[in-house]
Amino acid sequence: MTKKQKTMLYRIILAAIVYIPLFVMDHKEMLEFDTQVPVRFLLFMIPYVIIGWDIIYRAIRNISHGQVFDENFLMCIATFGAIGVKQYSESVAVMLFYQVGELFQSYAVSRSRQSISDMMDICPEYANIEQDGQLVQVDPDEINIGDIIVIKAGERIPLDGVVISGSSFIDTSALTGESVPREVGEGSDIISGCVNGSGLLKVRVTKEFEDSTVAKILELVENASSKKAKVENFITKFAKYYTPIVVCAAALLAVIPPLLIGEPFSKWVARACIFLVISCPCALVISVPLGFFGGIGAASRQGVLVKGSNYLEVMSEMKTIVFDKTGTLTKGEFTVSKLYPNGVGEKELLEIAALAEGYSAHPVAGALKAAYKKELEMERVTDTQEIPGHGIKATVDGATVYAGNAKLMEKEGIWFEENHDIGTVVYLAKEDLYLGSIVISDTVKPEAKNAIKELKENGVTKTVMLTGDRKAVGEAVAKELGIDQVYTDLLPGDKVDKVEALLEEVKGKGRLGFVGDGINDAPVLTRADIGIAMGSMGSDAAIEAADIVLMDDDTTKISHTMRIARMTLQIVKQNIVFALAVKVLVLLLGAIGMANMWEAVFADVGVSVIAILNAMRTLRAK
Amino acid sequence: MKKKFKMVDLDCANCAAKMEEAIKKIDGVGDATVSFMTQKLTIEAEESRFEEIMKEVVAVCKKVEPDCVIQM
Numbered sequence: 001m002t003k004k005q006k007t008m009l010y011r012i013i014l015a016a017i018v019y020i021p022l023f024v025m026d027h028k029e030m031l032e033f034d035t036q037v038p039v040r041f042l043l044f045m046i047p048y049v050i051i052g053w054d055i056i057y058r059a060i061r062n063i064s065h066g067q068v069f070d071e072n073f074l075m076c077i078a079t080f081g082a083i084g085v086k087q088y089s090e091s092v093a094v095m096l097f098y099q100v101g102e103l104f105q106s107y108a109v110s111r112s113r114q115s116i117s118d119m120m121d122i123c124p125e126y127a128n129i130e131q132d133g134q135l136v137q138v139d140p141d142e143i144n145i146g147d148i149i150v151i152k153a154g155e156r157i158p159l160d161g162v163v164i165s166g167s168s169f170i171d172t173s174a175l176t177g178e179s180v181p182r183e184v185g186e187g188s189d190i191i192s193g194c195v196n197g198s199g200l201l202k203v204r205v206t207k208e209f210e211d212s213t214v215a216k217i218l219e220l221v222e223n224a225s226s227k228k229a230k231v232e233n234f235i236t237k238f239a240k241y242y243t244p245i246v247v248c249a250a251a252l253l254a255v256i257p258p259l260l261i262g263e264p265f266s267k268w269v270a271r272a273c274i275f276l277v278i279s280c281p282c283a284l285v286i287s288v289p290l291g292f293f294g295g296i297g298a299a300s301r302q303g304v305l306v307k308g309s310n311y312l313e314v315m316s317e318m319k320t321i322v323f324d325k326t327g328t329l330t331k332g333e334f335t336v337s338k339l340y341p342n343g344v345g346e347k348e349l350l351e352i353a354a355l356a357e358g359y360s361a362h363p364v365a366g367a368l369k370a371a372y373k374k375e376l377e378m379e380r381v382t383d384t385q386e387i388p389g390h391g392i393k394a395t396v397d398g399a400t401v402y403a404g405n406a407k408l409m410e411k412e413g414i415w416f417e418e419n420h421d422i423g424t425v426v427y428l429a430k431e432d433l434y435l436g437s438i439v440i441s442d443t444v445k446p447e448a449k450n451a452i453k454e455l456k457e458n459g460v461t462k463t464v465m466l467t468g469d470r471k472a473v474g475e476a477v478a479k480e481l482g483i484d485q486v487y488t489d490l491l492p493g494d495k496v497d498k499v500e501a502l503l504e505e506v507k508g509k510g511r512l513g514f515v516g517d518g519i520n521d522a523p524v525l526t527r528a529d530i531g532i533a534m535g536s537m538g539s540d541a542a543i544e545a546a547d548i549v550l551m552d553d554d555t556t557k558i559s560h561t562m563r564i565a566r567m568t569l570q571i572v573k574q575n576i577v578f579a580l581a582v583k584v585l586v587l588l589l590g591a592i593g594m595a596n597m598w599e600a601v602f603a604d605v606g607v608s609v610i611a612i613l614n615a616m617r618t619l620r621a622k
Numbered sequence: 623m624k625k626k627f628k629m630v631d632l633d634c635a636n637c638a639a640k641m642e643e644a645i646k647k648i649d650g651v652g653d654a655t656v657s658f659m660t661q662k663l664t665i666e667a668e669e670s671r672f673e674e675i676m677k678e679v680v681a682v683c684k685k686v687e688p689d690c691v692i693q694m
C-alpha cells in the first residue's frame with residue numbers, strides 16, 4: 001500500500017469506530033432528545049466530516065475549474081440530499097462505503113499494475129565494463145558499439161552482442177517464455193533482457209542500448225495501451241454521455257413527480273440521490289482497459305508481444321490464417337536429409353561431395369559441409385570448375401568428380417538412378433562411375449504440425465500456406481502439416497496479391513492473420529487484418545510492421561494467444577454486461593422506490609470492485 | 623515530435639479519459655494518449671512550439687484533476 005492509501009485506511013477505520021455506535025443507538029432510537037439542539041444531526045456529522053471532508057473540498061475546487069459532473073460533486077449532492085431528508089445514517093454510510101470502494105479500487109489497480117510491470121521487469125540497470133583492469137558499473141546508455149562488456153553469473157544482459165569468451169547457460173524466459181536455458185559459447189549472439197546463468201561472459205556489444213532488444217520490447221509494450229480496442233472506444237464514448245444523462249434524470253425525478261402528483265419533495269429527492277450515487281461509470285472505465293492490459297501482460301509472459309488491445313480483439317475473431325512457408329513453418333535452412341549411396345559408404349559419399357563443393361558459396365555446398373561436420377582437407381582438391389545451371393566438376397585425389405543435378409549427369413553421359421525425393425537432389429559421380437545421390441531439403445519445424453492442429457481446435461477454419469518454392473515441395477510440406485490450401489511458385493510481390501484475394505474472400509466472415517518471418521514480408525504483414533512476425537529470426541522491419549511478435553518463433557504460441565485474446569474479450573464483455581445490468585436495475589428500482597442508498601452504493605463501488613477483480617483474471621490467462 | 627511523460631497521482635480512470643480528450647483539443651497537438659494503466663502521457667505535438675504546448679497541457683490537466691502532476 002502506498003502512503004496515501006494507508007492514510008485513507010486509517011481514516012476509514014476511525015470513521016467506522018465513530019459511526020458504528022451511532023448507527024446502533026440510532027436504530028434503538030436512543031438519539032431522540034427533546035431539545036432545541038439537533039443532537040442526532042450533530043453526532044452524525046462527526047463521522048461524516050472525518051470520512052468525507054476531502055470529497056467536499058475536491059468538489060468545491062473542481063467546480064471552480066468548471067468540472068461539474070465530477071464524482072466528488074455528485075457524491076456531495078447525493079449525501080447532502082440524504083441529510084436534507086434527515087437520512088443522516090445513510091448519508092454517512094454512503095460516504096464511508098464510497099471511500100472503502102475507492103480505496104479498494106486504487107489498491108487493486110496498483111496491484112495489477114505492479115504485477116504487470118514485474119513481468120516486464122527486463123530492463124537492465126547497469127553494464128560492467130573493464131577500465132584499467134577493474135570492473136566498473138556504467139549506465140547501459142553510455143556503452144558504444146564494439147565495447148567489451150563483462151556479464152557475471154546471475155546478471156541481466158544489458159545489451160545485444162556477441163560472446164567473445166566464456167560459456168554459460170542463459171535464461172531467456174523473460175523474453176520468450178521458454179523455460180529451458182539456452183547454451184551459449186564463444187561466437188554466440190546474445191540478446192539483452194535475458195539473465196546469464198552460471199558462467200562469466202565477455203561480450204562485444206553490437207547494438208546501442210536504444211536499438212537493443214530490451215529497449216525495443218519495452219517501447220512496444222508501453223505503446224500497446226495507446227492502440228485501443230473498439231470496445232474501449234465504445235466505453236469512453238458511453239461514459240461521456242452516461243453521467244450527464246443520469247444526472248439529468250435525477251434532477252427531473254426530484255422535481256416532476258412531486259409537482260404532478262403532489263407527493264412530498266423529500267421522498268423524490270431521496271430517490272434522485274440514488275441516481276446520483278450510480279451516475280459514475282467508473283466500473284466500466286477502469287475494468288475494460290484493465291482487462292485488456294492484463295491480457296497483453298499474459299501474452300507477454302508467454303513470449304508473445306501484442307502491440308495493442310485492438311489486436312487482441314481481432315485475434316479473437318481470427319478464422320483464416322496464412323503462413324509463409326520458409327522460416328515460419330520450416331527452419332529456412334538447407335540440411336542434408338537423405339543419402340542414397342551406390343557402391344560406396346554413406347560417409348565416403350558425403351566426403352567426396354563436400355570436397356567437390358568445398359570452394360562453392362552456394363547454400364547446397366553449405367549444407368553438405370555442415371553435414372560432413374569434420375574439417376575438409378582442401379589440399380586434396382586440385383581443380384574446381386562451376387558449370388552454371390548444372391553443378392560442379394572438380395578434381396579430387398586426382399580423379400574427376402561431378403556433383404550436380406540430373407542435367408549434369410546426362411550431359412556427361414553417366415548412368416544414374418533418378419531420385420524423386422522432395423527437395424534439391426545432388427547426384428555424384430567419379431570419372432564415369434555413379435556414386436549415389438544426396439537429398440538436401442528445408443526441414444519442417446518440429447512444432448509446426450502441432451501449431452496447425454491447435455489453431456484448428458481454437459476455431460480457425462482455414463489454413464493457407466504461401467511459398468515461392470516448387471509445387472511438389474510446397475504441397476508435400478502442406479500435406480505433412482495438414483494445411484488446407486497451398487499456393488506455390490509465388491514471387492514476393494504475388495504474396496500481397498494472394499493475401500488481398502483471401503481478404504476479399506473472408507470479408508465479413510471473420511478475420512485473416514498472416515504469419516511470416518519478415519524477409520520480404522513487411523507489406524503482407526501490414527496488409528493482413530493481423531500480422532504476426534517471428535521475433536528472433538525476423539528482421540527489424542518485420543517486427544515494426546507486425547501487430548503481434550512471437551519472440552521465440554514458436555508458432556504454437558499463436559493458438560495460445562488466441563485463447564488469451566478470447567478470454568480477455570469474454571471477461572471484458574462480462575464486465576460490461578454485469579455493470580450495466582446492475583446499474584440499470586438499481587436505477588429502475590430506485591425510481592419506483594424499491595431500492596435505497598445501500599443498493600445504490602453497491603451498484604457504484606461494489607460493481608467496480610467486482611469488475612476489477614474479474615478483469616484481473618486476464619493476467620492469469622493461458 | 624513525440625514524447626512521453628510520467629503522471630504522478632493519476633487516481634481516476636475517468637479523469638484520464640477527460641484529460642486525453644482535453645489535450646487532443648489543444649492547438650498544435652497531433653495526438654495524445656493518457657494511459658491510466660501505465661500512468662503515462664504520450665504526446666505528439668509541433669516541435670517548434672513544444673514547450674508552449676506543454677504549458678497548456680499542464681494547465682488543462684490541472685483543471686481536470688488538480689492532484690495529478692506531470693513529471694517533466
